[in-house]
Amino acid sequence: MPQFIDASAITEFFRDGFEHTAWRLEARRAYQVDYESARFQAYLRGEDPGTGGREAWLGTIRDRTATGARVERVRLYDEPPTDYQRFLLWGTVHTVAAGEDIRYLMRTQAESYGLPARDFWLFDSRVLGEFRYDGDRSLGMQLTEDPTTVVAACRIRDAAWHHAVPYGEFAARVASAV
DSSP, X not given: OOSEEXXXXXXXXXXXXXXXXXXXXXXXXXXXXXGGHHHHHHHHTTOOOTTTTOHHHHHHHHHHHHTTOEXXXXXXXXXXXXXXXXXXXXXXHHHHHHTOEEEEEEHHHXXXXXOOOOOEEEETTTEEEEEEEETTXXXXXXXXXXXXXXXXXXHHHHHHHHHOEEHHHHHHHSOOOO
């Protein structure tokens, strides 16, 4: 197993990098993702940004969940939300339709539960992919199978998942532009 997955290779890693479950904690207030820049600007102008540039990711999620794998995520959300958080909330409908179970947790709640603001994927409860960043730009994921580190991430996952609200319920509660 490679120890570092470059940001450009994460979608490819998802095709066969796990067997049963992939779970993500998404804690940053903004991300700089090249393919989203035009979509994000369209969103800010009040236009429908569509799914342009996300087809490979959405297809991978569809393929993996069609075979019975679970892909789940908890996003921390601020009050007031950042523009990028509102953009992600708007676009979540497409990812959920592809088969990913996305839930939201208010950042203040996460902090009160002692949950760290770390970005990572947890694969099959045995491999942790912790993101590395340069500012808001993802460099990729550092992988580890260290049992102590993985168990700590499993505890974070269990607490975050327990307190997070499913996308549909959260979206109904939160005003989002577009």
